[in-house]
Amino acid sequence: MNAKQFLTDYRQHGIIFPLQALSESEVCQAQEHYLRLCDPGKVVAEGEQRVFGHLLHPWIAQLVAHPIVLDAVRSVIGPNVLVWVSEFNTKAPNTSNFFSWHQDLYYWRHHYDDLRTIPLVTTWLALTHANEGNGGMRVLPGSHTRLLPHAERPCRHNMLTRAQEICVSVDEDEAVPVNLAAGEFSIHHPLLYHASGPNASDRARIGLVSRYVAPEVTPPVRPAYTWLVSGEDSHGHWDHVAPLNPTAGQALRSRCMQSVQNATGARFK
Numbered sequence: 001m002n003a004k005q006f007l008t009d010y011r012q013h014g015i016i017f018p019l020q021a022l023s024e025s026e027v028c029q030a031q032e033h034y035l036r037l038c039d040p041g042k043v044v045a046e047g048e049q050r051v052f053g054h055l056l057h058p059w060i061a062q063l064v065a066h067p068i069v070l071d072a073v074r075s076v077i078g079p080n081v082l083v084w085v086s087e088f089n090t091k092a093p094n095t096s097n098f099f100s101w102h103q104d105l106y107y108w109r110h111h112y113d114d115l116r117t118i119p120l121v122t123t124w125l126a127l128t129h130a131n132e133g134n135g136g137m138r139v140l141p142g143s144h145t146r147l148l149p150h151a152e153r154p155c156r157h158n159m160l161t162r163a164q165e166i167c168v169s170v171d172e173d174e175a176v177p178v179n180l181a182a183g184e185f186s187i188h189h190p191l192l193y194h195a196s197g198p199n200a201s202d203r204a205r206i207g208l209v210s211r212y213v214a215p216e217v218t219p220p221v222r223p224a225y226t227w228l229v230s231g232e233d234s235h236g237h238w239d240h241v242a243p244l245n246p247t248a249g250q251a252l253r254s255r256c257m258q259s260v261q262n263a264t265g266a267r268f269k
Contacts, residue, residue: 010189016187048253048257060086064229081228084224087209092204094201102193103147104192105190108264111220121213122209126184131177178194219263
């Protein structure tokens, strides 16, 4: 698919998938690295280990800046790309955790004249297979037209930081499962309705979620930290950071987490 058709399809559907990024050996290597982030015997990276790993670990930075992933991102938001957040999204086997139907922009609050064309995207890179049986994402294609009100309904199994849910009824018969093989990824619009159910399988479902933004988008508060991973930033809306080693990067990661929490009002789980 050429870049023009890619952008046309993205604007029509609000999501493109599946896209191949990693080889089988790259997937195995990433899985091994990921499990080292987890406590012994666990498959879920807890607390701070889950977020902003690209600032501390070269292997995560390489995944976030993978050439195939960046080509897809540039096709949608242009040549100048900032990495805002990266986080692991994992569901342990046979667990009840889920994501309610929501739009990402509900609490991000970035400023841009037309939210329908905002150059801000999310990629979901599968480090294991992701499907309906293990809590893979479901979307409502074409739903990325306007920002809707959300209600916050606290639930300990809801993995959203504020347990937000769109205030409209979603016809599940119209929902499309985003089935990804390990090594594949999707890219979606921050207004797209999406959700995911529990992992009813006996294997973990692991994905790396990355948020990319063009420099012309204005963050709601400063400081607003991003990694300039492609092109240039001539707007000055963002505060630039770059990957560091794990020891030096801990304080930076804490600052980045606090910045996102100040901007969104969310708290990382």
